[in-house]
Amino acid sequence: MTTTTTPPAPAVAGAPPRPSARRLRLVIGSTRHRLLVLGSWLVVALLVLAATGLEPYRLGQLSGAVVIATAIVGLNVVTGYTGLLSVGHSALLGVGAYTTGVLVVQLNLLPLITVPAAVLTGALVGAFVGLPSIRIRGLYLAMVTLALAVAFPEVLRALPEVTGGNSGLSIPLRFLAPPAWTGLTLADRPLWTFLLCLSALLVSMLLVWCVLRSRLGRDMRAVRDHEAAAESFGVHVARTKILAFTISGGITGLAGAMLAMYVGALSPAGSFTILKAIELLSGLVLGGVATQLGPLVGAAVVVYLPVLLADVVQGQGSGVLFGALLIVIVFVMPEGVVGRLNKLWRQRVDVVPRGMPAPVADPP
Amino acid sequence: GGVTNDAAAPAATGEAGTVSTDGCTDPDAATAVIDDAVKVGWTVPLSGPYAGVWQQITDAFAARMALYNEQGGAGGVDVDFFTTDSKLDPEIAKALNNEMIQKDGADIVSSTGTGQVATMIDDAAAACVPFIAATSASGTYRDAATYPWATLYLPSVQLETSAIVAAIEREFPDGATAAVAISPSESGTVYADAFKASAQGTSVEVVEEASLTDPNAAASTLKASGADVLFVASAAQECLAMTTAISRIGWAPQVYQNSTCADRSLYEPAGAAADGQRVFKYEVVPSLPEFAGTPAVEQYLADAASQGLADPMSNWSVTGWTIGEVYADLLTAAAESDDGLTRLSIMEAARAQDFHPATFIEGIDFDTATGGVTGMQPFAWDAETAQFVLDGDPVIVN
Amino acid sequence: MPSTPVAAPPAHLRIDRLTLEFGGVRALSEVSIDLAGGGIIGLIGPNGAGKTSLLNCISGFYRPTSGDVTLDGRSVLDMRRHQLAGQGIARTFQNLALFGEMSVYDNVAAGAPRGRRRLRGVPGLRPPGTGAAERDAVWAMLERFDLVQHARHPAHGLPFGTLKRVEFARALMARPRVLLLDEPAGGLTHTEVDELGGLITDVVRDLAPVVLLIEHHMGLILSVCSRIVVMDSGRTIADGPTEQVRHDPAVISAYLGGGADLAAR
Amino acid sequence: MSAGYGAADVVHRISLDVAEGEIAVVLGANGAGKTTTLRAISGVLARSGVVQFDGRPMPTRPEDTVRVGLSMVPQGRGTLTELTVLENLLVGAAVRPRHEADADVEKWCGFFPVLGERREQKAGSLSGGEQQMLAIARALMARPRLVLLDEPSLGLAPIVVQRVFAALADINATDGTSMLIVEQNADLALRLARSAHVLEAGRLVASGAAADFLDDDRVRSAYLGGR
Amino acid sequence: MDVLVERLVAGSTEGAVYALIALSLVVVFRGTGTINFAQGEMALFTTFVAWSVIARDLPVWVALLVATASGFVLGALVERFLVRPVRKRNDMAVLIVLLGLFTVFNSLDGLIWGGETKVLASLLPNGPDDYVALGPARIYGDTAAVWIGTVLVLIALTVLFRCTRTGLHMRAVANDGEAAALAGVRVGRVLSLSWGLAGAIGSAAGVLVTPLAPAQLSLLTMLAIFLSAAAAALLGGLDSLVGAVVAGLSIGVLEALVIGYVPGVGSNLSETTVLVIIVLVLLVRPQGLFGTKKLERV
Ligand SMILES: Nc1ncnc2c1ncn2[C@@H]1O[C@H](COP(=O)(O)OP(=O)(O)OP(=O)(O)O)[C@@H](O)[C@H]1O
């Protein structure tokens, strides 16, 4: 009755398994691996060096992208690795930015000194936002965080004595000048800002890298993949979620402080609305959720794409094109740019982890 | 150094009110004579909800500048006007503004929206590029000591609200109670705060305020206060909402709207409910009989037509055109100055500007020294003819 | 898997008059089992008898209506779910509960006993030796379960039987004192079931945990269990040495059914 | 037929035939591709090659294969967990007229009394075995002419396995329903089936009469265990 | 007392607006298990279409029909060509596609119809005298239209989900598309139908609601309404029709009361206050007021 036919095939015992395509074997800790890592760092260093030679306005744009990348690195911790959808990171960014802004404008502190405070408030608010995630999941959590995104500008407006209300805060230029010990002048401010933002990004990425290697990192991913199972293997789910939100809030707060220094002026209507939260989330998905380099690529896309599109179409058309491009990218690379690259890399290169027992047959 | 930064010498700021090139990143560029073209670059929202408005404003401004060029420009130097889309995002605005200054070599820049203006204004000052006729509701930038390289076009909100309070006092000599409906937007709160400040120490007492988030709820609340006067501090989209809402609950106070609402298209659909509402303006309304015949308006319409401006009757066209008047006036003055046409002379001219733009209502001037627009003309809406009518003489505040 | 014999005495798990209700459904009623002797105890019974529910009560997934579960005299019901792992209770799941996006290696490593250092693995914060020790233990476990070639593959997408092995390996990583296995042989071929039986006996020899084994595969039950508890409709209907229970007529009629050869399988 | 996930094929050019009214069994080790084969036939997975049903090409989408008379009991959790037992059964009758559905619901609730008792309970709260019964009952609600069963005995108590297999034999005898069964309980399955096929690493390595397999020592040792 | 009644009526009208949009969200959720973040903007697009129809001097009810029909088609097309291909891959991808659509539709409206505020005629007369007095409060035509619309949609959807096979199949598909397909449910058709239906409801809602919106018909009309409606859908429980309506009304009334009776905070932080209350409720009932708790069995 059912016939499944194919052109004549050997009746019994199929052909021997096809040898898998040639892959480059890379043993972690081997000389080859070390050289590769060293080489990558060299390339990064060269790129940074090249960037510092850019014209100031290009350097400015790059700083903007670096700040957004840092914020996405923060978002990745909760949304990517812990699986908690957050549409409220615009507020965490704002908390960091306003911490710096308020301390500088109202207390005349040096911006650099306010950075730890921004990280701290970001982390605290992050932890607080994380509380509902213990009970509320999925799209419901997205809604709760979205509420934060909507409420944040309203709260800023309601506290004009501190935040400057609608007019916002302007950080006087003299505060943003490079400090004397750097040997840079006011004219070098873009370079100074860029180096600052870049350091923030690198520190954040390093932190995330460490967290991922640690047990906390494994716990976060376990919670994302199967909460109940994680719990029964000793993961304190609530604590893990809150820690994830705290780390994420700290990093995003840091990004906020950098944003304050780069932009120099803060207002409720501008950078901290729900649209910014959406921008961060789009960047994360486009770059690659739960990948370490994804935030960089994602930030580049969301920051530069609109600028590039502006050369193609002006006005409302650019919005249509931007939206359409987002959709196209998701269609072409659902796992994000870096997710896709990782896949290709794994097809070509066989990275052998430390301690893996002697070579075994390839998987069937 | 200590924790606080007490480094002196704020950038590009000299004596209070005078413009200097101290602290400019490139002082020579600021004093170099501009002889090819005056590059004017605006960073304004050309996409999103306000794009329609800004398209009209920039079109009219471009038309006015084209006319200026036809008439010889700034001593023979043409104005080259270009725009980029700020997308209402401060970071984008900042990046594009810097690109305009550094890459395109803009001689004058401008923008709109508090957040965007705030982040651009220092960059422009640091590069000693004049920031002319910005349209920001925040009055901070009027302070010439802190922002010597910037001027604002919009009258201060205080100017408008004090004119309104003055008009209320005139109408209610024995004192009046006022209710305020506040749009949850930036301009809403700015207007409301200014109104309350203006009412301070007058016979007008603010007795109740409510958010426009839900106009009907606001109407009930405000009605309960029994106020004589309702001031609607709204953004353009919500002008009508309050009108409908109060008529529906049968409340008929004297309504004052802010100037953002002074547009026929916003009043007409409200029908009889809007009758008698007051609003203040300083630019002419070309469609009104009172203005239609005046030489200034005739000239404007003829010029606009010669430049192919699509909708010269619209408020926004008039605004764009008038900003063009302001630019033309100061560029000519700068070109005629001793130093010739330089960024510095442009800024100095802007600081010293005092003239009557042709598309301003008679009696109202533009005087930078006193903060820009000098007065306000009250209008009342006449539902029957579906027109604004003049309601007394301009209130000159500055 | 380092096979250092465990010096501690076997765990004493006691289930005392445990009752569990869902609305009108009584999944467990007054179940009492004393697992004092340790060893491998088979838990069998018809579908819906309450076997998984019992496991869920022990491992903190269900909160019983009444009754108690004690481990070495301490009630485990007061403990939070994540604390149970620290008490040496590990389990597998009837319907697989793996970390789908994580690699097989990470899945197994997630079972490793937890010290107090959460940031273990971060350079500089790693106490000397522990990182490498855990790594070697995981690889040894993967080797033992024939999972090395899948180690870097994400768990989802692997065949059912392989995933069952991953689950078992993860549970063993915890070096549990109480091991709760919910139908570990489901979906395995006969040879694999035999191997599994061998593994379970090995584990008992190495770690001497109390094993509670739920299985419908009677062959496995009969070959590894020294004692069998039979449940039906939320009650224990038989509890005793394997040979005695397998010939119990009540058990045969309620659970095994007529086919004698089936009972032997 | 070939099928797989993403770019790589998992099942390579296999050919097999289930005659009308026949019960066939597919054996194979873990990961051999049994599930993949069934999923490809029913249209859940994309496939290449030819699959014919009654001499006509088999549709490529599951909702259409059901309409030509095929049903599948998927491996593991095949129930709609958020729906009640009754709703699950009714969904199973999607391709049948409504009045017939009600009668069949009663029939299966009678056959698996637990399901009858748990009618209004969410399927997801059932025990593993109860869910498996529900999956089988739901597949049969469509009154298929060919049923694909992926490890139907998984998680069922021995007594229920016997009843289910007896019922399958019964349905096969009375309605002439054909069956393709993947089963680890090879002994039982081979007794029920007429023909048998062995998959190894995605390739069909042996096909023949079920009875021969029962006697074949090689198969015995590989799948049935030496008894 | 009069003021209270006025506030209650005003608040519940606003609430009915949220409820209507929330119902369309519930339909998509029940049929496909996702939230359509572009729902508001799709509705805005078809409302602009309706405006164009009225601008051609056709009656409002024709515009309503055109908008509803085009909403159905739009919803079904979006599902078929944009959502379905990425639906299986992951939730996040769907989210980005929908956010992309959000941008596309909003910009498209601006491109086609310009950004200026437009006035949309009401289905039922809403002139100054077209009201029914309800105690001290007045119910105008446009208000009544929203109320009637909400009730009709609620009844129709309840019948669909309770009494028809299609309703059952929608839930089956949302629960597990593959299992539903294996049972013979035409998954594609059900998906298209859910989205089409939601699109139609959203579009009809757009036409009914716009005359009441503070921003009238402009590019900003739907954003605020959508956010409140999404909040309502979640508060009610994403899969509950009754929940959507009850929660929508509660949010509307709550807003009115907060603005009316909470001095200071009320007018400055009304949205924040309401959102905080919603979050608190969700903390107690994570599945929403009327939502069914998602089963988790191991
Ligand atoms: N969360 C729940 N809600 C409602 N009923 C439940 C729930 N969990 C279990 N039950 C019911 O309790 C009874 C026992 O279920 P349990 O899963 O413990 O059975 P089991 O013995 O493991 O059966 P199987 O061998 O089929 O896995 C079943 O009838 C089931 O329907």
Ligand SMILES: Nc1ncnc2c1ncn2[C@@H]1O[C@H](COP(=O)(O)OP(=O)(O)OP(=O)(O)O)[C@@H](O)[C@H]1O
């Ligand atoms: N969703 C998937 N994505 C990628 N590969 C898969 C997926 N599902 C199965 N595979 C691969 O296909 C191969 C065959 O799997 P399949 O499930 O068909 O085997 P099986 O014979 O049914 O095994 P079991 O007895 O465990 O059920 C396996 O190697 C598996 O890794």
Ligand SMILES: [Mg+2]
């Ligand atoms: Mg069970």
Ligand SMILES: [Mg+2]
């Ligand atoms: Mg299988």
